[in-house]
Amino acid sequence: MAVLLNLEPDHLDRHGTFEAYADLKLRIFQRQGAGDTAVVPRGFGPVPGKGRRVEFRFDDPLSAEPRIPGPHNRENAAAATAAARAAGIEDDAIAEALRTFPGVPHRIxxxxxxxxxxxxxxxxxxxxxxxxxxxxxxxxxxxxxxxxxxxxxxxxxxxxxxxxxxxxxxxxxxxxxxxxxxxxxxxxxxxxxxxxxxxxxxxxxxxxxxxxxxxxxxxxxxxxxxxxxxxxxxxxxxxxxxx
Structure with missing residues (x-):
């Protein structure tokens, strides 16, 4: 399983152009086969590889609201929920994780x-x-x-x-x-x-x-x-x- 949260300009000092950066970032999907899963933002364009496509959006219904603040963290929670459900994890376990996960150092x-x-x-x-x-x-x-x-x-x-x-x-x-x-x-x-x-x-x-x-x-x-x-x-x- 591979998950893409977003694709926005970064490391342009190293890659030169956004197109070059995007090409490298999307390679995470390149070697996926039919038995793999590609989790991407809803409406995102085609990605390489043959993984089964699963989409998410910030306003998707969730089994619980995330503990950590910010609309981007709700979007992250939607991505994590989509990935967990695709992996067969029950909603009760997902809800417990969303309610209790405190975040990580250096991120809000x-x-x-x-x-x-x-x-x-x-x-x-x-x-x-x-x-x-x-x-x-x-x-x-x-x-x-x-x-x-x-x-x-x-x-x-x-x-x-x-x-x-x-x-x-x-x-x-x-x-x-x-x-x-x-x-x-x-x-x-x-x-x-x-x-x-x-x-x-x-x-x-x-x-x-x-x-x-x-x-x-x-x-x-x-x-x-x-x-x-x-x-x-x-x-x-x-x-x-x-x-």
């Missing part, structure tokens, strides 16, 4: 709530599409979003468009100037921070009860950290030290 991970402010580690958001999904996960909260790192040759206009009125960005890393241009074009306020530590401190100082301080960089971490896990761990330590 609630680190702490302090003074009514939630601090969320989404360091795994290393591209624009992932960061946009993170921003959409908190529609009722004012966001203080830490962005930046090493860019992947993506435009940042779609990211800037995902900010609500009242949200603010804190920019770090090599891509900070490029992100700032996109934010200027849409009127999103931002702070140019020296590094993750200063960005976290400034966001914490500006946040008030019911706000969310969100690390969702939309960039790779390699300009300042070994990987996204190291970046997320550093954010977690900074948040735990706040008083």
């Amino acid at each position: 991970e609630l680190v702490r709530e302090l003074g009514g402010v939630r601090y969320v580690n989404d360091s795994k958001a290393t591209n624009v599409a992932a960061a946009r999904r993170a921003l959409a996960s908190f529609p009722e909260s004012r966001l203080h979003v830490i962005l930046g790192g090493r860019g992947k040759a993506e435009p940042y206009g779609p990211l800037a468009a995902a900010f609500k009125t009242g949200d603010r960005a804190y920019l770090i890393g090599e891509a900070a100037d490029e992100i700032a241009i996109a934010l200027d074009a849409t009127g999103v306020p931002y702070v140019m921070a020296e590094d993750l530590g200063s960005a976290t401190a400034e966001a914490a100082a500006a946040a008030s009860a019911r706000d969310v301080v969100l690390l969702s960089p939309a960039c790779a971490s390699f300009d300042q950290f070994d990987d996204f896990e190291a970046r997320g761990d550093a954010f977690r330590r900074l948040v735990e030290e706040l008083r």
Whole structure:
């Protein structure tokens, strides 16, 4: 069984074009035979291989709602449900998993709530599409979003468009100037921070009860950290030290 959650621009700095990236990603289905299963978003185009096609969509009926927030996580839950049902797993077991699965580190991970402010580690958001999904996960909260790192040759206009009125960005890393241009074009306020530590401190100082301080960089971490896990761990330590 192979599952495709989505296909959006990523790693363009490495692959050159979206078409080249898409071709490589879809190879997951290439060697499937008639006895295999290809789980894909509803309406997605043809995929290689001969696997039996099973489709999902974010608004599919589920046996239970997922514990973790965000419309993209409901879409993930729909994909997991489709795959589990295709594998013969009963709905009661699927429902229990959806209700209890807490998520994984660095993906919309609630680190702490302090003074009514939630601090969320989404360091795994290393591209624009992932960061946009993170921003959409908190529609009722004012966001203080830490962005930046090493860019992947993506435009940042779609990211800037995902900010609500009242949200603010804190920019770090090599891509900070490029992100700032996109934010200027849409009127999103931002702070140019020296590094993750200063960005976290400034966001914490500006946040008030019911706000969310969100690390969702939309960039790779390699300009300042070994990987996204190291970046997320550093954010977690900074948040735990706040008083």
